[in-house]
Amino acid sequence: MVVSAVEQQPDTEGAQTIRRIDCDVHQNMKSLDNLFPHLPAYWVDCICQSGFKGWNFPDQYPRLINGGIRADAIPADGSPAGSDLDMIRSQLLDAYDIEYAILNSAFHENLSLLPNPDFATALASAYNDWLIEAWLSADRRLKGSMLIAVQDPAQAVREIERVGGHPAIVQVLLPIASRTPYGQRSYWPIYEAAAGADLVLGFHASGMSASGNPPTPVGWPSFYIEMRTTFALAFIAQVVSLVCQGVFEKLPRLRVALIEGGISWLLYVMWKLDNDYKSLRSEVPWLRRLPSEYIFDHIRLTTQPVDEPKNEDHLLQFIEMIGGTRMLMYSSDYPHWDFDSPVLALPRKITEPAKRLIYAENARHWYRL
Amino acid sequence: MNQERTKYAVARADEIPPGSRKIVEVAGRSIGIFNVGGRYYALRNRCPHQGGPLCLGILTGTTSPSLPGEYLYGRWGQILRCPWHGWEFDIITGQFLVDPMHVRVRAYEVSVEHVRIESYEVTVEQRTVFVHL
Numbered sequence: 001m002v003v004s005a006v007e008q009q010p011d012t013e014g015a016q017t018i019r020r021i022d023c024d025v026h027q028n029m030k031s032l033d034n035l036f037p038h039l040p041a042y043w044v045d046c047i048c049q050s051g052f053k054g055w056n057f058p059d060q061y062p063r064l065i066n067g068g069i070r071a072d073a074i075p076a077d078g079s080p081a082g083s084d085l086d087m088i089r090s091q092l093l094d095a096y097d098i099e100y101a102i103l104n105s106a107f108h109e110n111l112s113l114l115p116n117p118d119f120a121t122a123l124a125s126a127y128n129d130w131l132i133e134a135w136l137s138a139d140r141r142l143k144g145s146m147l148i149a150v151q152d153p154a155q156a157v158r159e160i161e162r163v164g165g166h167p168a169i170v171q172v173l174l175p176i177a178s179r180t181p182y183g184q185r186s187y188w189p190i191y192e193a194a195a196g197a198d199l200v201l202g203f204h205a206s207g208m209s210a211s212g213n214p215p216t217p218v219g220w221p222s223f224y225i226e227m228r229t230t231f232a233l234a235f236i237a238q239v240v241s242l243v244c245q246g247v248f249e250k251l252p253r254l255r256v257a258l259i260e261g262g263i264s265w266l267l268y269v270m271w272k273l274d275n276d277y278k279s280l281r282s283e284v285p286w287l288r289r290l291p292s293e294y295i296f297d298h299i300r301l302t303t304q305p306v307d308e309p310k311n312e313d314h315l316l317q318f319i320e321m322i323g324g325t326r327m328l329m330y331s332s333d334y335p336h337w338d339f340d341s342p343v344l345a346l347p348r349k350i351t352e353p354a355k356r357l358i359y360a361e362n363a364r365h366w367y368r369l
Numbered sequence: 370m371n372q373e374r375t376k377y378a379v380a381r382a383d384e385i386p387p388g389s390r391k392i393v394e395v396a397g398r399s400i401g402i403f404n405v406g407g408r409y410y411a412l413r414n415r416c417p418h419q420g421g422p423l424c425l426g427i428l429t430g431t432t433s434p435s436l437p438g439e440y441l442y443g444r445w446g447q448i449l450r451c452p453w454h455g456w457e458f459d460i461i462t463g464q465f466l467v468d469p470m471h472v473r474v475r476a477y478e479v480s481v482e483h484v485r486i487e488s489y490e491v492t493v494e495q496r497t498v499f500v501h502l
């Protein structure tokens with residue numbers, strides 16, 4: 001009689017036959033100490049003396065289990081999930097034969113909302129240096145999102161110019177929640193720098209706790225399940241802002257990725273904006289095309305958390321309505337609890353060509369891999 | 370025609386006291402054996418949702434349907450929550466609590482029998498848990 005570890009997960013069958021690029025993996029530091037070699041002495045002392053531990057917290061809405069992490073992804077020594085490269089290799093990269101994984105550490109979540117812009121900038125720079133040294137140099141499959149302190153655009157631009165050219169850095173990552181809408185002109189120098197460095201501008205479902213704004217226009221919901229559903233409101237507001245303010249007219253080369261926001265709300269935005277544009281164009285005369293066309297050309301969405309309607313055909317029709325399979329890029333969100341398995345998450349009826357696009361080729365094109 | 374099922378010894382009864390579990394590999398399947406209140410249950414260690422390692426999940430209670438603001442928490446130790454997406458399964462029936470009629474994890478018949486073990490001079494009768502596949 002054998003007491004075994006978990007059998008080889010059956011959902012890795014077929015993993016070898018298709019290329020996969022995972023557009024959302026949350027690697028982690030073991031602790032803030034990881035950044036000390038990359039931080040000026042002043043900031044190291046500030047952190048140690050104040051007892052600042054970073055924001056490795058699950059925020060005000062308790063996240064179901066383990067602070068939001070899959071139970072089997074926590075290292076045996078108790079370090080944070082995602083801090084062990086060997087586990088990421090065995091549970092994700094090797095298990096599913098992932099060609100590239102884009103690292104979006106949870107460290108970005110509230111960095112841009114830290115009140116002290118100089119502290120935030122120092123942390124962002126140290127993070128970027130640590131990312132390059134500890135991760136991007138350790139495995140050629142790993143690509144990185146660089147962090148910036150958006151609250152200080154001038155310093156953020158300097159940081160993009162400093163590390164944005166690294167060959168394994170593919171994206172500038174921001175939380176979807178912000179103090180003011182992202183389309184507004186005070187942010188434009190950052191976007192110009194990102195476009196100039198040929199980096200994707202990525203917005204991830206995060207930042208709610210620190211933005212100072214409630215997740216909804218009607219105040220603070222009580223339950224975690226409510227807050228998760230209302231994340232889409234932040235995505236809607238930011239997409240509308242980016243499009244209507246004319247960011248894509250100003251920067252025709254800019255590519256945006258919306259990460260972990262879901263996809264179902266996008267149809268509402270396209271239909272509503274296109275309709276209203278026909279009446280209200282004169283208010284936004286810098287827009288020369290239908291709003292939905294800017295979305296088709298400049299924005300892509302990651303698949304996780306994938307919708308699971310009862311009727312799979314509805315999801316396929318829906319994907320067609322929001323611009324087709326070219327709009328989507330597979331993501332796992334490893335190691336979070338709502339992780340999407342690369343083999344079982346997408347509808348079985350998706351055609352082979354569509355699978356190739358969603359699982360790899362769209363991301364390969366978008367991130368220049 | 371009913372297929373003959375094979376039974377596999379998976380544990381000594383005293384290895385799995387009430388409230389505990391053991392993950393075993395039987396005929397190429399990973400199976401979790403649970404002792405709930407002195408009775409044994411066997412569930413496939415694969416969540417019907419996305420294939421996660423269900424039997425490694427949280428053993429818990431749950432809230433039954435109630436009025437708004439009312440929390441009727443019970444069935445402690447009878448509910449298994451998948452470590453991936455937190456889906457709740459009734460260990461006793463294998464049913465997914467949200468859709469018990471249509472979604473369940475594969476459950477296996479379990480029996481506990483006395484097995485005679487002989488080794489040199491000693492013969493011992495030992496309560497042993499069998500899973501029937």
